[in-house]
Amino acid sequence: MGNAAIQTQGLRKVFGTKVAVEDLTLQVHRGEVFGFLGPNGAGKSTSVKMLLGLVAPTSGFARVLGRPVGDVGIRERLGFLPEHFRFHDWLTAEEFLRLHGQLYGMAPARLSERAGALLELVGLAAHREKRLRDFSKGMLQRIGLAQALLNDPELIFLDEPTSGLDPVGRRLVRDIIREQRSRGATVFLNSHLLSEVEITCDRVAFIRRGEVLAVREVAGIAPGGLEELFIEIVGTDGGL
Amino acid sequence: MRLWVVARLTLREAMRRKILPAAALLGLAFLLLYGVGLYLSLADTALGRAPVRESPLLRRQILNVLLMMGLYGVNWLTVMMAILTSVDTLAGEISSGTIQAVATKPIRRWEVVLGKWVGFALMLTLYILLMAGGVVLEMYCFSGYVPPGVPRGLGLVWLEGLLLLSVTFLGGAWLTTLATGVLAFGLHVLAFLGGWIEEFGSIAQSRTAVNIGILASLIMPSEALWRRAAFELQGPAVGGFGRTPFSIASVPSTMMVLYAGAYAAIALGLAVRRFGKRDL
Numbered sequence: 174m175g176n177a178a179i180q181t182q183g184l185r186k187v188f189g190t191k192v193a194v195e196d197l198t199l200q201v202h203r204g205e206v207f208g209f210l211g212p213n214g215a216g217k218s219t220s221v222k223m224l225l226g227l228v229a230p231t232s233g234f235a236r237v238l239g240r241p242v243g244d245v246g247i248r249e250r251l252g253f254l255p256e257h258f259r260f261h262d263w264l265t266a267e268e269f270l271r272l273h274g275q276l277y278g279m280a281p282a283r284l285s286e287r288a289g290a291l292l293e294l295v296g297l298a299a300h301r302e303k304r305l306r307d308f309s310k311g312m313l314q315r316i317g318l319a320q321a322l323l324n325d326p327e328l329i330f331l332d333e334p335t336s337g338l339d340p341v342g343r344r345l346v347r348d349i350i351r352e353q354r355s356r357g358a359t360v361f362l363n364s365h366l367l368s369e370v371e372i373t374c375d376r377v378a379f380i381r382r383g384e385v386l387a388v389r390e391v392a393g394i395a396p397g398g399l400e401e402l403f404i405e406i407v408g409t410d411g412g413l
Numbered sequence: 414m415r416l417w418v419v420a421r422l423t424l425r426e427a428m429r430r431k432i433l434p435a436a437a438l439l440g441l442a443f444l445l446l447y448g449v450g451l452y453l454s455l456a457d458t459a460l461g462r463a464p465v466r467e468s469p470l471l472r473r474q475i476l477n478v479l480l481m482m483g484l485y486g487v488n489w490l491t492v493m494m495a496i497l498t499s500v501d502t503l504a505g506e507i508s509s510g511t512i513q514a515v516a517t518k519p520i521r522r523w524e525v526v527l528g529k530w531v532g533f534a535l536m537l538t539l540y541i542l543l544m545a546g547g548v549v550l551e552m553y554c555f556s557g558y559v560p561p562g563v564p565r566g567l568g569l570v571w572l573e574g575l576l577l578l579s580v581t582f583l584g585g586a587w588l589t590t591l592a593t594g595v596l597a598f599g600l601h602v603l604a605f606l607g608g609w610i611e612e613f614g615s616i617a618q619s620r621t622a623v624n625i626g627i628l629a630s631l632i633m634p635s636e637a638l639w640r641r642a643a644f645e646l647q648g649p650a651v652g653g654f655g656r657t658p659f660s661i662a663s664v665p666s667t668m669m670v671l672y673a674g675a676y677a678a679i680a681l682g683l684a685v686r687r688f689g690k691r692d693l
Contacts, residue, residue, distance in 0.1 A: 188692075225517045228692040248519040259510040261422070263429040275418045276518035320514060 177236070178203045178328050178359035179224060184233035186219050186383070193219040194383030197233070203327075206350055206360040208374035208391070210367070212407060216383030217363045218256050221330050224361075225253055238328055249277060252326035256333045256363070258317035262306035266297055266316050269305060270323060277324045284323070291319035295345065310337040318349065329353060332363045347373055371399045379406045415520040419528025420535070423502070427536055432498055436540060443490070444547040447483045451555050454479060474657065476558040477647055481659040483548035484646065487541070488570055488639050494540055495577040496597045499533045503585030503688060504593050512693050522689040530582055530681060537574040545570060561648030569642035569670065573635050576673055577601060579680040580633075586688040603629055604636035612640075615663035623663055630665065634673035637665040 179201035186194040194216040201207045211217050222228040224235055226243040240247040260269060267288060274284035292298045295315040305313065314337050321329055331350075335343045350360050350373045364370050370377055371391060377399070379386045387406050394402060427433045503526070506512040515525060545567050552558055560566075577597060584593030607629020614622025630637040644661040656662075 222513075222692070227513060227516060229690070245519050245521055248517060251517065253514065253517045255510060255513045257510045258514075260514060261426065261511060263426060272418070272422060273514065273518065276415060276515060276520055278415065278519060317514070 176203055177201065177239075178205075179207075179235070179237055179361065181224070181235040182233055184220070184223055184235050185231050186216070186223060186228060187231045192383065194223070194230075196384050197380075199378060199385055199388075201359060201361060203359050204354065204357055205375040206354050206362060206373055208370040208377035209361065209363045209380060210365065210370055210377050210403060210407075211380030213365065215380045217365075217380060218332055220380070220383065221253075221332050221361070221363055225251070225330060249324060250327040252321035252324065252329040254314075254317045254321040254329075254331045254334055256336075258313050260305055260313070260317065260320075262308075263304060265302050265304050266292065266308075267301040269316060270319060273320045274323050279324060287323050287325075288319075291322055294322075294349070295319045311339060311342050314338055315342065315345070318346065322349070322353070325356075326358060328359045328361065330361045330363070333365070334362070335364070335366060335369055343369065367399045367403060371397075379403065381407050414524075415518075416524040416528040416531065419515075419520070419525055420532040423529050423532025424535065427498065427532075433536065436494060436498075437543075440490070440540070440544050440547075443486065443544070444551065447486070447548060448551045448555070451479060451483075451551055455555055473558065476552065476556050477560055478657045478659065480548065480552045480558070480560055481643060481646065481657070483552070484545060484566075484570075484643075485659065487544040487548055488573070488642070490544060491537065491541055491570055491574045492577060492601055492635070495533075495537055495574045496581050496594065496601075498536065499529075499578055499581045500585065500594045500597065501590045502529050502533070503582060503684075504588060504590040505585075507691075507693055508589065516693050523685045526582065526586065526681075526685045526688050530578065533578055534575055537578060538571060541567060541571050541574060560646050562645035566642040566646035569638045569645065572670070572673060572677070573638040573642070576635055576638065576677040576680070579677040579684065582684040583680045583687070586684040586691070600633040601635050604633040607632075608636040608640055611663045612661070626663065627669075630669060631672070634665075634669060634676055637669050638673050641665040641670055 177200050179199065181197050181199045184194060184197035185192075197216075197220055209217055209220070219228060223230050224237055224242055226248075235242045238247055238250055261272070264272060270288040270291065271284060274288060279287070292301050295318055297312060297315055297319070300308070300312065305316065308316065314334065318331075318334060321331070334346050338346065347369070350362065353360055362370065362374060371394070374391050376388060376390055378388045389402065391399075512525075516522065549560070549563055552560070580600060581593060581597045584596045588596065607626045609626075610622050610629065611626020614620070614624075614626055640661050641664065643659050644664045647659065647661070
């Protein structure tokens, strides 16, 4: 357990009468890129929100970096790119990063340095003084990604990070994920784009109705075989 | 402290989204209009003529009515500012998902709520100082008249603003933006009607009407604060020549003022609690 970045046991979330996550039991090791695969409505985003303390589980328990979810201190070591990256769009790119750095409690000098470097990394250095409301969907996703990496997090949650991106952007995300892994960070990648998962992840979990159906090493799957495996495990009805 | 990061963000948002500039501009227009009206009234009416000039009591009463007209306007503007500027801050960010990137940072949920509240409270304070202060100053400049109880009166209007702000926060932590607006305005209008019923009851000596008014003030004490403020600002000497539109026949008690303060604190506390527990 000490080595687990994420550990959950029977995590369950019910909204009214709708069961969003049935029974999530999962272990993610430190330093791995973990793919969380499932059809739309499988409870992926709700699971991520529970792990981040945004949504309170109805029952079950979860630990993130060895601490119970909802622990405020642990969030200094987490990064998160939300699925519907909606940010304060009246801020400029630079102000946006500064705000989130301040929320992380970063020292001003380190924050300036990180913000500058990340704007370069995500290719938005030329747009640092542009307001987010004038950003395209792809640019918003890039700035959201920069925001998630500000504090050099140990564990990064990326909820559908490539859904709004063109091929160049997707490649950028892929490179960033690799770079984060090589620095020793854990990446929890929520996606339904199988090809992305196949290229970037070490292990994948197949989710349906908020239950883990199977966990597989990506290295053990034949190239291009993830789709077959997905259909075999999850089924053609997508779990609906 | 991260609370201040959120407070500063709230102020900056008000600037960027032109809420503060618009309020300042309209506020200046209001003060200008009031000032011109006041100047013309003083120059051109009975106020300038001998019988009134020679009766300081009568003159003071008329000047006080003119002053109360201005402050009554400021009071309504304060009510609107408190509700309209803050109605979307919690509910809107929850429904759009903007709150998600903030609430997953190492900041406690109560710091998010209180940070926003402090930002809006600072704005309201500035607004009341500028607007009410402007009206009082114009009156002094044009007539030399200084009403009694200015700090107390303005303090009560300020408390009224904070009370409505806290109630709006409670709504926002719990309901949608629209429902929050309906709740806050609805409660204030209830309080407003209750105030009139209480006044009417007091003049008509109907204990039942007074009690209904007090009950409305207990449900929402915002208007009671204004009525107490109006009482403080008119002082005992005003009204010596009969009732004015701003006379308060049934003066809300100090107990009611304390109740309003506690009401605001509890509403804010419940907002913090609700926001702390809800799914985002």
